[in-house]
Amino acid sequence: MPVFKMLDIDLTTGRSHVTDVSDRFDRDLGGTAVATALLLVTPADLDPYAPEAPIIFATGPFSAVYPVATKTVALFRSPLTGNLGESHAGGRLAMAMYGAGFHVIRVSGASPFPCYVTIEEDQVVIHRAHSLWGSSALAAERILRDHEPSSYKRSIVRIGPAGERRSPIAAATVDSARHFGRLGLGGVMGSKNLKALVISGGRYWPIVETGKYNAFYKKIYDAVVKSPAMKKYHDLGTSMNVMPLSRINGLPTRNFAQGFFEGAEEISGETFATRHLTQHLACGHCQTGCIHMATLRERFHPEHHQFKTFKISYDHELIYALGSNLSISSAEEVLRLLLLIEKQGWDAISIGVTLAWAIDAFQAGHLSPAHTDGLVLNFGDAATCEKVLQRIARGHNEFYRDLERGVAFCSQKYGGKECAIAFGGNEAPGYMTGLYAYLGYATGVRHSHLDSAGYAIDQKALTEPKPDEVLTADLYQEAVWRTTLTSLVLCLFARNIYTADVVLEGLDALGITGWDDARLLAAARRAHARKLQYKERCGFRFDDLALPGKLARVVSGAGQVDPARFARQVAAYRDLARADAPAAAPEGPTPPAAGPR
Ligand code: SF4
Known part of the structure; x- marks a missing residue:
């Protein structure tokens, strides 16, 4: 061991x-x-x-x-x-x-x-x-x-x-x-x-059972490099999602006003790859290399033709947050904003969604040039967005200092709550596919699309409809299972390779014994329940979760989302979580394993 x-x-x-x-x-x-x-x-x-x-x-x-x-x-x-x-x-x-x-x-x-x-x-x-x-x-x-x-x-x-x-x-x-x-x-x-x-450091584990380890390693290696499971991440990366999402009305555009972006092609993964991609990188010990790096030239001075060249990573979430959601349809302008964000070290989704809120709130009259010190905020105006980011970085005035506190804070202080696209206080990721994307953002322990991938449930339900209670249970079970994957700790892009059987085989090959399906699931339920317990101790309440007002009015990939239906499914999710709550106790009884996945 x-x-x-x-x-x-x-x-x-x-x-x-x-x-x-x-x-x-x-x-x-x-x-x-x-x-x-x-x-x-x-x-x-x-x-x-x-x-x-x-x-x-x-x-x-x-x-x-x-x-x-x-x-x-x-x-x-x-x-x-x-x-x-x-x-x-x-x-x-x-x-x-x-x-x-x-x-x-x-x-x-x-x-x-x-x-x-x-x-x-x-x-x-x-x-x-x-x-x-x-x-x-x-x-x-x-x-x-x-x-x-x-x-x-x-x-x-x-x-x-x-x-x-x-x-x-x-x-x-x-x-x-x-x-x-x-x-x-x-x-x-x-x-x-x-x-x-x-x-x-250089303190590596000695592998005891080298035969088992090598065989298992080769199996996973082959699955990563030879099967289609990871190919899409290597080829265009997640930015390949831009066009298909726009086609199904699921690409957030102009602060989630619609799911179709007329400029999607110009900021698609295909366009980035053709015009700007210069390098693929990989995390340590990954054969996929999904990190797509683009180059951007920046002049040292406007009067001189001398440039410095930056490499900037891009993916779907970044393109959504600084592209379609701001109505910016130039890959180069998206990269220019990303460079500023990389230098300052903001979360690109959060700052992008906050910028989109500011534009929406400005146009709705909640903000005025008195707040922005003369800037007029419009969707599609990358040059002004760049100025806004520079002013935030400099702490230009109280309004700009507030912008880096996120959308929930700003909409509370300045108004425009109906156009604040945040769930549980966290700015929304880049999928407006329907109820289950939003439900996943709201109920996920970290309010991320990666908690439970509700966007995938939305898309599947278009061709294979099921009752809400079944889909909500699927969402919950996925959130629990992902806790196993993030305990190991895997990149979630490999989630279809590391099934429960594969995980157990991998543990055994390392000499980590005593695990079976039921124990894996019990550990995941315990960890997931403990996260919710921690959240609730800090003041989180399922009953406070509400669909942002704007999202009830716009059409998502799966049609309009009824706030009452959203609230019913939040309650259903809460009940599933409550049933698992005893699992959080350190020495408490292990609840019976959930049904087969
Ligand atoms: S580990 Fe995941 S994020 Fe990192 S390069 Fe591989 S596939 Fe991409």
């Missing part, structure tokens, strides 16, 4: 220590389940920016030993929603944590000075970072790469100025173009005066 260790770093005292957490992994599997158990013991009334509020980075038993097990989960109290903050990022982080010898790194306290932390195996050093403070998320990585050389595989997690300003929609950027994007981890790092973490 492998040994799992947790590194604790207290930034207030500068001390660190290591704990053997193998028993936690044995009980809860790993990743998100272990991190949830650790977060649950923190006081519920802790401010997200309190020094004692921890950030828990966790990987799982498959991390860095099997293909596409590339992600690291980060759990924290979200400054955006006030409850569970959970974000997932790829890059080399999982591999670097594994090399350093830690499956969990817990950071608490707050440094009295701007700092970055290097972790190379047992060597934990807190460095002064005064000269890094204020640098962009892109520059900080370049500087640290030169200043902190390592002979091991190394990962750099850092924040940009948005995180330093404690924006609740600030991201933490990981290596090349991966992010802990959602729910404000960047702001929490900023509150700890923590600019960056640099992690490396």
Whole structure:
């Protein structure tokens, strides 16, 4: 049985220590389940920016030993929603944590000075970072790469100025173009005066049963590189969704006014690939390489023909948030906005949806040039959007400073709640396929499309209609099952490769025994129930969830969504969750396994 260790770093005292957490992994599997158990013991009334509020980075038993097990989960109290903050990022982080010898790194306290932390195996050093403070998320990585050389595989997690300003929609950027994007981890790092973490090491597990391991590895490797399961992610990436979604009226356009974007072709995955794609990247230990990098030239000065060239990643969510939802139909203009966002270190979905709200609220009369200091906000006006982002970055006035607090805060303060497209306080992802997309955003533990993929249920239900209660149960079961995948911790793009049987075979090949279908599911239900328990302790209530007013008026991919039907299915989902609530108890009775998947 492998040994799992947790590194604790207290930034207030500068001390660190290591704990053997193998028993936690044995009980809860790993990743998100272990991190949830650790977060649950923190006081519920802790401010997200309190020094004692921890950030828990966790990987799982498959991390860095099997293909596409590339992600690291980060759990924290979200400054955006006030409850569970959970974000997932790829890059080399999982591999670097594994090399350093830690499956969990817990950071608490707050440094009295701007700092970055290097972790190379047992060597934990807190460095002064005064000269890094204020640098962009892109520059900080370049500087640290030169200043902190390592002979091991190394990962750099850092924040940009948005995180330093404690924006609740600030991201933490990981290596090349991966992010802990959602729910404000960047702001929490900023509150700890923590600019960056640099992690490396060479402590790899000895594989005991090499025959079993090699056979299993080859099976997964073949599935990744030879089967169609991952091909679409490699070819065009998720940006291949832009055109099909627009065709079925599911591509959010002009702040979710409609699902069809007349300029979709100009910002499609095909157009990006033809005109701007220059490189595919992959997370450490992934054979797919779905990270699509475009190049953008920027003039040093308007009078001179001298340029610097940036590489910027793009995918469906980014194209939706900075393209169709702002009615911007130029791939180059989308990239220009993304470059600013990358430098500042905002979550691209959240800042994009907040910009879309600002335009809508301006046109509805909730905002005026007095707020914007003279700017007139219109959909399709990329140049003005760029100015807005620059003014937010500079903290131009109170209105611009507020914009980086997200759409729920701004609509509460300035009006325009009916056009604030947020669920549970989190800005909506890029699918307006119908009821189940919205239900998934609302009920998901992190209010993400990745919690339960309701957009897929919407599309399937168009050709295979089923009663609402059946589809809501499907949504719930998917959310629970995904907790297994994020405990291992896998990239969810590989979800169709790692079925329950495959997961069990993979555990066995690592010498992790005693797991079967029922135990896997019981662990997932326990972790999922604990997340809801944590959310509810922080004030989350299913009964407070409402469909944003605008979404009841517009036509989605599956037609108009009736708010009363939405409310009924939220209640049905809540009841399914309540039935599983006893699973959250640490020593409570294990509920009977749910039906077969
Ligand atoms: S499929 Fe993409 S996001 Fe997932 S691990 Fe591979 S490169 Fe990373």
